[in-house]
Amino acid sequence: MTDEKGDSTSPLATASSDSKPTAQRIPPETPEAISTRFLVIATFWAVIIFLGFPIWWKTTSIYRAHLPIQEMVDWADGKTCRPVFPLEIQVAAPGMQSPESQHLLRTTQHALDDLNEFAAHHLRLKLTNETSTAQQTEDSMEVASNGEEAPDTALTVRVIAQDGLVVPKAELHADTTQLDVFYPPSQVPVPSSSNPPLSVFIAEELQRLYGEEKATVAHILSGEKSGLDSVNPQFAESISRRLRRSMKYADTYHLSFSLFTPGPEPSSWDIEAAVQEYLSPLLHAFAPISNFTVDTQVQLYATFSPMAPPPVYDEVEAAWTLKKEDLSAFVNAAEWPLNPSIGNGPTLNFILYVPAPSQAPMMVKENRASSWIVPQWGGVFLLNPPLSPAGKGSNPAHLSRDYLRPAFMTFSHQLLTLLGTPTTPASLPLRLQTLIRIRAASLLLSASSTMGSLARLTESLPSIPIPATVASSVSITLSHLSSTCSHLRSGRFSAALATARVAETEAERSFFEKSMVGQVYFPDEHKVAVYLPLLGPIGVPLFVGLIKELKRVVAGWKARRRAAA
Amino acid sequence: MITLFRLIQSLSLLLLLIGAVTAEHTSNWAVLVSTSRFWFNYRHLANVLSLYRTVKRLGIPDSQIILMLPDDMACNPRNAFPGTVYSNADRAVDLYGDNIEVDYRGYEVTVENFIRLLTDRLDEDVPRSKRLGSDAGSNVLVYMTGHGGDQFLKFQDAEEIGAWDLADAFGQMWEKKRYHELLFMIDTCQANTMYTHFYSPNIVATGSSELDQSSYSHHADNDVGVAVIDRWTYYVLEFLETQVTSANSKLNLGDLFDSYDESKIHSQPGVRWDLFPGGEPEGRLRTVVDFFGNVQNVEVENANATEPGSLKEDLAEIARLVEKWQKRDEEYSAILGNSSQQHGENQPSESVRLGSKKTGPTRMAEDNSWGKRLVGLSVVGACTAIWVAGSILGRSA
Numbered sequence: 001m002t003d004e005k006g007d008s009t010s011p012l013a014t015a016s017s018d019s020k021p022t023a024q025r026i027p028p029e030t031p032e033a034i035s036t037r038f039l040v041i042a043t044f045w046a047v048i049i050f051l052g053f054p055i056w057w058k059t060t061s062i063y064r065a066h067l068p069i070q071e072m073v074d075w076a077d078g079k080t081c082r083p084v085f086p087l088e089i090q091v092a093a094p095g096m097q098s099p100e101s102q103h104l105l106r107t108t109q110h111a112l113d114d115l116n117e118f119a120a121h122h123l124r125l126k127l128t129n130e131t132s133t134a135q136q137t138e139d140s141m142e143v144a145s146n147g148e149e150a151p152d153t154a155l156t157v158r159v160i161a162q163d164g165l166v167v168p169k170a171e172l173h174a175d176t177t178q179l180d181v182f183y184p185p186s187q188v189p190v191p192s193s194s195n196p197p198l199s200v201f202i203a204e205e206l207q208r209l210y211g212e213e214k215a216t217v218a219h220i221l222s223g224e225k226s227g228l229d230s231v232n233p234q235f236a237e238s239i240s241r242r243l244r245r246s247m248k249y250a251d252t253y254h255l256s257f258s259l260f261t262p263g264p265e266p267s268s269w270d271i272e273a274a275v276q277e278y279l280s281p282l283l284h285a286f287a288p289i290s291n292f293t294v295d296t297q298v299q300l301y302a303t304f305s306p307m308a309p310p311p312v313y314d315e316v317e318a319a320w321t322l323k324k325e326d327l328s329a330f331v332n333a334a335e336w337p338l339n340p341s342i343g344n345g346p347t348l349n350f351i352l353y354v355p356a357p358s359q360a361p362m363m364v365k366e367n368r369a370s371s372w373i374v375p376q377w378g379g380v381f382l383l384n385p386p387l388s389p390a391g392k393g394s395n396p397a398h399l400s401r402d403y404l405r406p407a408f409m410t411f412s413h414q415l416l417t418l419l420g421t422p423t424t425p426a427s428l429p430l431r432l433q434t435l436i437r438i439r440a441a442s443l444l445l446s447a448s449s450t451m452g453s454l455a456r457l458t459e460s461l462p463s464i465p466i467p468a469t470v471a472s473s474v475s476i477t478l479s480h481l482s483s484t485c486s487h488l489r490s491g492r493f494s495a496a497l498a499t500a501r502v503a504e505t506e507a508e509r510s511f512f513e514k515s516m517v518g519q520v521y522f523p524d525e526h527k528v529a530v531y532l533p534l535l536g537p538i539g540v541p542l543f544v545g546l547i548k549e550l551k552r553v554v555a556g557w558k559a560r561r562r563a564a565a
Numbered sequence: 566m567i568t569l570f571r572l573i574q575s576l577s578l579l580l581l582l583i584g585a586v587t588a589e590h591t592s593n594w595a596v597l598v599s600t601s602r603f604w605f606n607y608r609h610l611a612n613v614l615s616l617y618r619t620v621k622r623l624g625i626p627d628s629q630i631i632l633m634l635p636d637d638m639a640c641n642p643r644n645a646f647p648g649t650v651y652s653n654a655d656r657a658v659d660l661y662g663d664n665i666e667v668d669y670r671g672y673e674v675t676v677e678n679f680i681r682l683l684t685d686r687l688d689e690d691v692p693r694s695k696r697l698g699s700d701a702g703s704n705v706l707v708y709m710t711g712h713g714g715d716q717f718l719k720f721q722d723a724e725e726i727g728a729w730d731l732a733d734a735f736g737q738m739w740e741k742k743r744y745h746e747l748l749f750m751i752d753t754c755q756a757n758t759m760y761t762h763f764y765s766p767n768i769v770a771t772g773s774s775e776l777d778q779s780s781y782s783h784h785a786d787n788d789v790g791v792a793v794i795d796r797w798t799y800y801v802l803e804f805l806e807t808q809v810t811s812a813n814s815k816l817n818l819g820d821l822f823d824s825y826d827e828s829k830i831h832s833q834p835g836v837r838w839d840l841f842p843g844g845e846p847e848g849r850l851r852t853v854v855d856f857f858g859n860v861q862n863v864e865v866e867n868a869n870a871t872e873p874g875s876l877k878e879d880l881a882e883i884a885r886l887v888e889k890w891q892k893r894d895e896e897y898s899a900i901l902g903n904s905s906q907q908h909g910e911n912q913p914s915e916s917v918r919l920g921s922k923k924t925g926p927t928r929m930a931e932d933n934s935w936g937k938r939l940v941g942l943s944v945v946g947a948c949t950a951i952w953v954a955g956s957i958l959g960r961s962a
Contacts, residue, residue, distance in 0.1 A: 346698065517686055
């Protein structure tokens with residue numbers, strides 16, 4: 001529209017230019033053109049302010065889900081939950097009258113409480129009748145939680161009269177959670193005695209059984225270093241040694257069994273049957289604590305590393321010996337294909353090494369041992385099979401299940417050690433129960449401290465995004481932590497471990513959420529460098545247009561005022 | 566008297582334990598990163614591979630070394646010696662060899678992946694060989710080399726990592742207890758600026774050159790055609806190769822840092838001690854193999870010991886367990902023979918997964934394709950509507 005008018009005015013302008021060449025003037029704009037331009041500029045600014053700015057704000061802002069920071073910090077500081085370990089011990093006294101056994105129970109409990117120095121871990125005695133005991137002993141093997149409300153029975157004590165004894169004697173069943181206490185019939189506590197010798201004996205026996213567990217729990221609860229002073233010194237060394245060599249807790253462990261041999265034989269082994277027979281019972285027993293996956297491999301022509309000292313022939317032993325200090329170089333980590341990177345759990349390596357016939361038998365020089373543990377890594381077993389008579393003596397081509405028995409028994413032992421099973425008491429079910437309590441305590445603490453780390457991270461890095469999944473993981477963690485705490489308080493340790501495992505998994509997931517990557521620090525120069533090429537070309541005309549328009553409006557307004565005045 | 570004796574005994578045990586605890590680390594990890602690609606940066610890859618060779622020689626297994634190589638010099642068409650990488654003109658040691666495990670290669674070497682590696686914010690399906698599995702007992706060696714500047718290090722000519730990001734990554738590692746002690750080494754121009762922002766404890770940091778100083782290459786191999794190693798790395802390696810000859814070496818970090826010779830390196834290397842508890846005097850006492858070697862105190866099992874928890878005791882217990890299970894199996898199969906009805910009810914929950922279990926392929930990413938299509942359709946529809954409305958309005962105007 002304006003074009004037409006412009007064209008029509010130009011001849012007029014050229015006509016007048018003859019007389020006044022310097023006074024060439026642009027004709028005044030029509031009011032419609034001015035209002036159109038005003039509208040155009042206003043539209044541009046409206047789009048920028050009402051559309052562009054919100055979009056920019058929305059797309060560049062970092063989503064941070066709300067986290068219950070204070071609650072998380074409280075968990076990490078141990079303010080929310082003080083874990084306690086009340087162990088329920090059932091006492092059965094089939095040979096005693098009810099008042100006598102009641103009295104025995106009371107005095108024993110009293111003696112126990114006197115002996116106990118560590119309040120968080122205490123034993124609670126409970127009288128039971130004979131019939132239910134047998135039933136529960138069977139159950140406790142599987143460490144199943146019996147019922148929703150009832151606490152797990154840690155141990156059953158059977159008090160049995162036996163003739164011909166002078167002092168009471170205790171016998172721990174190695175494959176169940178049962179302790180038999182035999183006493184001479186003359187020592188039946190009379191209700192009048194306040195401190196009968198039988199009670200004292202039972203109390204001391206129980207105290208001894210749970211001594212290591214108590215020390216370990218105290219050590220875990222009081223933190224990594226400071227705990228050792230409150231611990232009985234006789235356990236301190238064994239605890240710190242165990243913590244040094246055992247693996248960090250994981251939900252799933254990967255067990256890798258490898259047969260290495262420097263020659264062509266043995267080239268096969270009865271591994272499936274061996275794992276099934278010798279290992280799966282143990283793995284089943286560990287089921288409440290961790291899951292396991294297993295893989296196996298056979299590697300022929302596996303040589304020592306060139307830097308490892310070779311075995312030396314010992315005339316006295318008639319064997320090839322390895323020095324103890326050289327054992328760390330035994331595994332040729334560079335060339336033996338040992339880390340299969342399968343699954344997401346940590347790998348425990350178990351190596352069965354069959355030496356070449358020219359170097360058999362092989363053993364450790366110092367104590368003639370044939371196996372050793374590499375802390376936090378796995379175990380090695382030297383298997384010296386009988387050489388087959390064919391030819392000059394060669395290794396058997398196939399290792400049968402019976403050959404593998406000592407190796408797999410040793411591997412089972414190494415597995416127990418590497419998973420941090422305590423060494424006492426001398427009953428596997430009891431040790432596994434202890435492990436459940438230890439793991440529950442350490443998982444509770446580690447999940448709590450992860451919560452604290454996440455809370456501090458959230459506050460210290462304000463530019464890190466926090467997706468909603470993290471918030472939900474945190475709330476799952478916190479709820480499971482509190483149920484772990486209440487399970488512990490009422491003595492349901494299997495249930496406590498189960499919830500603690502969930503809490504730990506969720507806590508790890510929330511901390512290691514992959515979208516929370518702190519690669520977001522941009523110095524200000526970077527921001528300028530990013531925005532300037534974009535905003536410069538757009539911004540200059542916009543701002544100039546805005547300023548011109550404002551000037552015009554102000555001028556018009558002033559003119560109108562002057563006209564009015 | 567007896568109590569006094571016991572007190573002394575427990576005190577001495579305690580002292581012994583404290584001494585043992587403070588210096589303890591249980592595993593070693595190494596993160597070796599080159600950040601530049603292309604043939605003329607041959608020396609950066611050679612730097613890293615030389616360090617890789619050294620830490621492997623001192624006992625860190627491949628599974629605990631994360632090696633990041635952005636380019637493959639051995640297979641570069643310009644390489645006159647295909648399949649090999651040398652860090653010295655004498656070409657005595659082929660660093661590539663036949664046994665290196667590169668964990669991140671080519672365009673996988675990015676700032677993001679590096680930070681994800683340190684903080685372990687990785688997808689669940691990332692294999693363990695690509696993860697830094699260190700824990701509260703691990704000593705970690707981080708070595709970086711490439712082209713850098715004031716408080717940044719360039720990755721692959723495309724992006725850069727700032728000193729702040731690196732400091733935050735280490736801060737998060739400390740927060741999650743992913744290292745016990747950390748030795749940070751960097752060979753680049755203005756390297757010392759990279760560790761100025763660190764704030765987490767237990768870190769010793771060292772770099773090749775001050776602010777506004779270049780870090781120079783050591784020498785070129787005329788047949789390879791490019792420089793093969795950087796000066797600072799060359800002299801660090803010289804120390805490690807000639808002095809630290811075995812994993813039992815007693816040389817400490819103080820000796821290593823004292824071996825820096827500015828007249829040879831042609832720049833001023835720096836060391837930062839203040840984050841280390843006890844500062845320089847304490848940090849100097851850490852042995853070189855605390856970081857470059859692998860701690861491994863094997864425990865030989867005495868077959869004749871009888872204390873609780875010893876091999877013999879455990880074997881007996883495990884044997885009993887095995888027997889019990891065999892018995893249970895027999896009973897179970899007897900039940901199975903009697904009635905197949907009970908089979909389903911009596912079956913113990915299978916929580917132990919043995920190798921025989923087959924797992925199918927899993928979906929890699931969750932994709933909600935219908936939702937995406939709906940969003941796309943509505944966007945297209947909205948755009949069309951706006952266009953139609955605009956054209957109608959335009960015609961009427």
